[in-house]
Amino acid sequence: MSSKTLIKQGAEAKLYSATFHGRPCIVKERFKKSYRHPSLDQSLTNQRIKSEVRALLRSRMNGVRTPTVYFVDLETSQICMEEIRDSVTVRDYIMSVQKSQSLEDSIVQLKPLGRKIGETLAVLHQNNIVHGDLTTSNMLLQSDPMNLNLVMIDFGLSHFENLAEDKGVDLYVLERAILSTHPNSDEFFSEILDSYTQSNPGSADVIAKLDEVRMRGRKRTMVG
C-alpha cells in the first residue's frame, strides 16, 4: 500500500485515500476508544470490521453494488477497499438538486433516485441484510447521478437477521436521517417506501413494525 492521505476523521473511524498496487483505494481504520478496556476494545473493533466485510460481500453477491475489498487487516483494524471514483454521496446530490431548482422540480427529479433506493433496500432486506446505519451519506452515486449507479457503504453496524422488527428499525433510522438532513423530503421518503413495498412481497410486517417504532418515537418526544 502506498502512503495514505487522511480524508475524513469520524467518530469511529479514520478514512484515508491511498493506492493498493496501483488501484485507488480507501483505507478505513477503526481506532481505539480510550475509555474501553483494551482487549474488549480490540474485539469490539474487530466485530465491526467483520460485520462490514461480511455485508460488503453478501450485498454484492445479491446484486447490490458495494466497494470491492482488497485487504483486511484485523491487527491494525483496517479495511482497504476500492475507492468509488467520480462519486457523490446521495446527501450531497440531494442538496445540489434542491439548491438548483424549485421545490416542485426537485421533487420530480429526485423521484427515480427514491425508487432506486427503495428497490435496493428491498434486496438487502429480502436477503436478511440489515444495514444498521442507513443515511444519505452512506450511499454513493457513481458517475452521472442520473444513471442511478447506487453504491452502498458503511456496513459496520450491519447484521443478518430475518426479523421484521430489525428491518423496520432500519427504515426508521433512514426516515429520521432523511427528514432531519433534507428539508421538504417527505415525498422523497414516501417514494422510497413505495418502491420498497412494491419490490418486497413480504414487506407488510416490516411496514407494520416501522409504524410501531414511529409511534414509540413520537411518545418519547412527547414525554421528553
Place this chain on the structure above:
Amino acid sequence: MKGLFEATLLKTSLILDPFQVIVAVNKAVHQQKINKMMTKTVHSEILFSLSPRKNISNAFKTFGMGDKDTSVFVAILNDHDKSTMSVIQNLIKGRQVDPYQVSELTNLQSIKEVYNLSETELSVSNTLDAVVSRIASKDIVQV
C-alpha cells in the same frame, strides 16, 4: 524439483488477471508477517490464499499447476537478484510471456464455478472484483 527453488506455480486457467495473484500474495505475506500462516511456506500460502475455501489440500490441487498443464503462472517473492527467476527460466522449456497475457489462458467457466459467482452478482460487479473480494474476505466470510 522439490527444494530446488522457491516459487508458486499456478494453474493458468484459474487466473483471470495478475491483480488476482497480487491480492493473494499480499494476504500471504501479511499472514507470514503476523505468524498466522495456515501452510508451511509463504509460497504455499499464496496457493491457499487464492482459494475461496479453507481446505488446504483442495486449494493446492485446484490452484497448483497440474502434471498435464501446458502453461504455468509463476509467482516469486523477494527475488531481487533474479536468481530464482533464472533457475526457473532454465528449467521450464517454453516461451515466457507478459503476465497480463494470462487472460488468454483463463477458463472463465471454471473461475465461476470455483469462486461460486452468480449472474446476479456479475450484473453489478466485474468478474475480477468478485474474485478478489472473496480472496480478501475469506477469513471472515466464505461463500
